[in-house]
Amino acid sequence: MSVVEHTSHGPAHGAGAPHRRNIFMRPGFVRGAWCFALFFVIGYYLVFGIRTLAGWDPHEDWNIIVLVGGLTLGPIGFLLGIGAFDYWLYWISGRPTIPDDHANHGATKWQDYFKVNTDHKVIGVQYLATTFVFFTLGGLMAMLFRAELAQPGMQFMDTQTYNGLVSMHAALMIFVFIIPAFAGLANFAVPLMLGAPDMAFPRLNALSFWFLPIAGTMFLCSFLAPGGAFATGWTSYAPLASEQPIGQVFFNMGVQWAGASSILTALNFLVTIITMRAPGMTFWRMPLLVWANFTTSLLVVIATPFIAGSQFFVMFDRVMHTSFFVPEGGGYVLGYQHIFWFYSHPAVYIMILPGFGIISEIISVMSRKPIFGYRLMAMSLLGILVLGFSVWAHHMFVAGMADWLRVPMMISTLLIAVPTGVKVFSWLATLWEGRIHLNTPMLFALGFISMFLIGGLSGVYLASVPITIHASDTYFIVAHIHYVLFGGSVLTIFAGIYYWFPKMTGRMYNESLGKLHFWLTFVSFNLTFFPMHWVGLVGMPRRVADYSDRFADLNLIVSISSFALGASVVVFFYNIIVSWARGPIAESNPWRAMTLEWQVTSPPPVFNFDEIPQVVGGPYEYGVPGARHAILAGTPAPSEAAV
Amino acid sequence: MTAHAEAAVHGHDHHGPPIANKSSRIEAVVLGMFMFIGTEAMLFGSFFAAYFFVRVVNPDASTITPEKWAVWPPAPFEFPVFVAGINTCILVTSSFTMHWALQSIKRNNRRGLQAGLVLTILMGTAFLLTQFIEYAHVGFNTSDGAFASVFFGLTGLHGAHVLVGLILLTIAALRAFRGHYSPEHHHGVELPGIYWHFVDVMWIVVYVTVYLL
Numbered sequence: 001m002s003v004v005e006h007t008s009h010g011p012a013h014g015a016g017a018p019h020r021r022n023i024f025m026r027p028g029f030v031r032g033a034w035c036f037a038l039f040f041v042i043g044y045y046l047v048f049g050i051r052t053l054a055g056w057d058p059h060e061d062w063n064i065i066v067l068v069g070g071l072t073l074g075p076i077g078f079l080l081g082i083g084a085f086d087y088w089l090y091w092i093s094g095r096p097t098i099p100d101d102h103a104n105h106g107a108t109k110w111q112d113y114f115k116v117n118t119d120h121k122v123i124g125v126q127y128l129a130t131t132f133v134f135f136t137l138g139g140l141m142a143m144l145f146r147a148e149l150a151q152p153g154m155q156f157m158d159t160q161t162y163n164g165l166v167s168m169h170a171a172l173m174i175f176v177f178i179i180p181a182f183a184g185l186a187n188f189a190v191p192l193m194l195g196a197p198d199m200a201f202p203r204l205n206a207l208s209f210w211f212l213p214i215a216g217t218m219f220l221c222s223f224l225a226p227g228g229a230f231a232t233g234w235t236s237y238a239p240l241a242s243e244q245p246i247g248q249v250f251f252n253m254g255v256q257w258a259g260a261s262s263i264l265t266a267l268n269f270l271v272t273i274i275t276m277r278a279p280g281m282t283f284w285r286m287p288l289l290v291w292a293n294f295t296t297s298l299l300v301v302i303a304t305p306f307i308a309g310s311q312f313f314v315m316f317d318r319v320m321h322t323s324f325f326v327p328e329g330g331g332y333v334l335g336y337q338h339i340f341w342f343y344s345h346p347a348v349y350i351m352i353l354p355g356f357g358i359i360s361e362i363i364s365v366m367s368r369k370p371i372f373g374y375r376l377m378a379m380s381l382l383g384i385l386v387l388g389f390s391v392w393a394h395h396m397f398v399a400g401m402a403d404w405l406r407v408p409m410m411i412s413t414l415l416i417a418v419p420t421g422v423k424v425f426s427w428l429a430t431l432w433e434g435r436i437h438l439n440t441p442m443l444f445a446l447g448f449i450s451m452f453l454i455g456g457l458s459g460v461y462l463a464s465v466p467i468t469i470h471a472s473d474t475y476f477i478v479a480h481i482h483y484v485l486f487g488g489s490v491l492t493i494f495a496g497i498y499y500w501f502p503k504m505t506g507r508m509y510n511e512s513l514g515k516l517h518f519w520l521t522f523v524s525f526n527l528t529f530f531p532m533h534w535v536g537l538v539g540m541p542r543r544v545a546d547y548s549d550r551f552a553d554l555n556l557i558v559s560i561s562s563f564a565l566g567a568s569v570v571v572f573f574y575n576i577i578v579s580w581a582r583g584p585i586a587e588s589n590p591w592r593a594m595t596l597e598w599q600v601t602s603p604p605p606v607f608n609f610d611e612i613p614q615v616v617g618g619p620y621e622y623g624v625p626g627a628r629h630a631i632l633a634g635t636p637a638p639s640e641a642a643v
Numbered sequence: 644m645t646a647h648a649e650a651a652v653h654g655h656d657h658h659g660p661p662i663a664n665k666s667s668r669i670e671a672v673v674l675g676m677f678m679f680i681g682t683e684a685m686l687f688g689s690f691f692a693a694y695f696f697v698r699v700v701n702p703d704a705s706t707i708t709p710e711k712w713a714v715w716p717p718a719p720f721e722f723p724v725f726v727a728g729i730n731t732c733i734l735v736t737s738s739f740t741m742h743w744a745l746q747s748i749k750r751n752n753r754r755g756l757q758a759g760l761v762l763t764i765l766m767g768t769a770f771l772l773t774q775f776i777e778y779a780h781v782g783f784n785t786s787d788g789a790f791a792s793v794f795f796g797l798t799g800l801h802g803a804h805v806l807v808g809l810i811l812l813t814i815a816a817l818r819a820f821r822g823h824y825s826p827e828h829h830h831g832v833e834l835p836g837i838y839w840h841f842v843d844v845m846w847i848v849v850y851v852t853v854y855l856l
Binding site: 093196201263267268270271276277279281301302303304306308309312313317320321324332334338339342607609610611612 | 665667670674681692693697717785786787788790
């Protein structure tokens with residue numbers, strides 16, 4: 001590598017380019033906007049031209065123009081405009097590429113967070129900020145339809161709007177909040193924990209982040225489509241989905257963009273973890289967050305193409321009049337559900353395994369004890385990975401699939417409780433006789449363990465075929481999924497954000513507000529979702545805008561609590577935003593943790609390490625006299641280990 | 644050491660990233676390409692799942708109209724097995740020329756690299772054009788039933804991959820004619836090559852399951 005020259009010590013964005021291009025030509029949102037328009041027009045004429053040449057009527061079919069121009073080529077134009085492809089295009093055309101001046105690496109001012117940036121730490125924050133925008137919107141939608149559900153009868157929306165809101169809520173929360181929020185936390189933490197200067201493919205990392213706002217915006221834009229937002233639930237079962245108004249296509253394509261984003265990120269994580277570990281960082285010395293993201297990434301890489309396939313088929317059925325799921329043409333309706341759940345069941349582990357990793361970090365650090373059963377914790381992740389692919393049809397017990405498939409799926413589903421149980425018991429054993437620090441991340445971690453246990457147990461109920469036959473499509477399912485996804489995943493996301501907040505921002509959050517946030521969330525969460533078990537078991541169907549009078553009282557409680565749950569998020573936002581701007585300066589290692597990200601400054605230097613550290617021991621040797629995890633050049637021996 | 648310690652104090656002072664430790668013998672880009680091929684194989688897997696459902700699982704396949712669905716493809720229609728067979732030969736040959744191109748640059752034979760890439764691109768284009776012409780003359784359309792959905796789905800997905808492969812190879816060829824690549828640095832040829840072999844192998848699977856079985 002040649003010596004990199006810099007003209008000044010200021011922001012380096014001009015370096016490498018001899019002149020500053022005007023606002024329309026330089027990478028940014030302005031160029032993004034006109035490139036979007038240009039590519040949309042190209043898509044329009046592509047469709048129009050082909051249909052005219054082939055003589056298909058109508059020449060100007062907006063169903064297809066929206067799909068090709070608006071949802072495929074337009075976003076590609078946007079990415080081109082913001083500069084996500086610039087380096088590659090220079091390289092492709094055989095022109096000498098700009099010497100790697102790291103101009104798009106790291107952030108010195110807040111505007112840098114709105115650019116294509118190759119720094120994994122910046123990308124991590126970009127992920128989190130973006131996903132929390134979608135979290136807020138999805139949460140507001142939930143409160144809207146909870147307001148509708150506060151009493152029986154139809155209050156202020158029609159059923160299609162209700163279905164649209166429910167579907168949008170789920171799609172936003174699953175595809176552009178929970179999955180990518182974990183990707184954001186991992187993006188920030190994993191390269192640091194490995195002792196790597198960045199991810200293996202930084203430009204790909206930036207590109208896969210920018211797929212995400214595209215996906216979320218696409219979901220939201222379906223509200224503007226004639227016929228309203230997609231209204232078939234986040235599962236979007238065929239053949240219903242192929243007969244819906246055009247808004248459905250926004251879901252189909254949004255899922256493709258979100259899916260591509262997570263596949264590319266996962267690929268990046270896998271390559272980073274395999275090829276860029278610091279010397280001495282063997283697989284059995286990796287922190288469990290890294291292990292968790294390793295297994296999650298394997299799940300993503302293997303499973304996510306299946307949801308891409310399922311959404312392609314639905315679109316083909318609509319646009320090209322194929323009969324993948326049309327029985328009259330010889331298609332197989334249940335095929336959609338099989339293919340969809342072959343992704344979407346592993347997806348629930350994609351949505352929880354990174355959370356397991358976060359919790360393992362926090363429990364060990366805050367209990368000042370080595371994690372109990374480190375190797376078994378890693379092996380149980382792999383166990384969940386393997387078993388996760390053998391349980392998909394438990395979502396279809398009442399769908400009319402082959403009878404013989406039920407019992408094997410029930411058994412494998414029950415089996416998956418074993419590795420999960422290993423993890424829960426290991427966390428409890430780690431807590432046992434530890435010196436527990438009950439700060440905000442730890443409160444969220446403990447809240448997670450208890451809530452996830454409830455969600456996991458109702459999952460064990462639902463695994464058995466007779467219970468599913470009784471509880472299928474009732475609010476019991478809604479309660480179960482929210483105990484595992486909110487009580488599970490979202491609490492771990494909050495825990496992770498509080499835990500790494502000082503490392504990300506260099507400032508400390510307000511501990512009292514953090515605790516207030518936890519207790520508000522914990523109480524209102526239980527008040528919102530626990531009664532749903534009850535109304536579900538006595539027969540209230542889910543995904544229906546109206547309900548029988550006898551469920552009225554509990555539903556009113558649920559609706560009021562859901563507003564309290566919404567309000568608790570305001571505390572979180574206030575705490576995060578004010579602390580980020582004006583919080584007290586954080587130490588480099590406020591939790592006295594041993595993993596590598598805490599051994600550098602807060603926030604970390606732009607290239608993480610001056611010299612790659614040497615790893616000499618396990619990551620969780622708290623309370624073990626003289627134990628070291630790593631040796632960093634130029635830093636004194638850490639004293640944490642002796643505590 | 645002290646210089647580094649000093650840099651650490653200044654935190655954001657400009658210096659390049661430290662060279663990452665190589666913790667695996669396999670190179671990052673090659674591993675990344677294999678992972679990508681893994682997900683691509685799973686994408687094909689979902690299309691093969693659809694094939695399986697339509698052809699094997701579908702309970703209606705033989706009950707509704709047995710005379711129409713019992714055979715594959717259903718009675719009035721035929722797949723152009725022979726033309727597709729010729730096409731298969733073309734694609735398989737192109738894998739060998741691709742391999743030749745890569746071996747040439749490893750031995751610093753630039754002419755061989757260029758010729759190999761051009762031949763591969765020509766054969767890939769020939770395959771794609773034949774596929775297009777086949778579509779035009781095949782005698783059925785996407786709306787003619789599930790067998791057509793599966794046929795166009797699998798061959799179309801594969802065709803899209805051929806197109807992507809051709810674009811990658813064109814980029815490699817462009818740079819090869821500009822004098823890029825050397826016996827030490829030829830990832831730009833190796834990676835499209837791996838992808839091209841994958842596309843090739845995938846076609847053999849598609850050809851056997853859709854046309855021959």
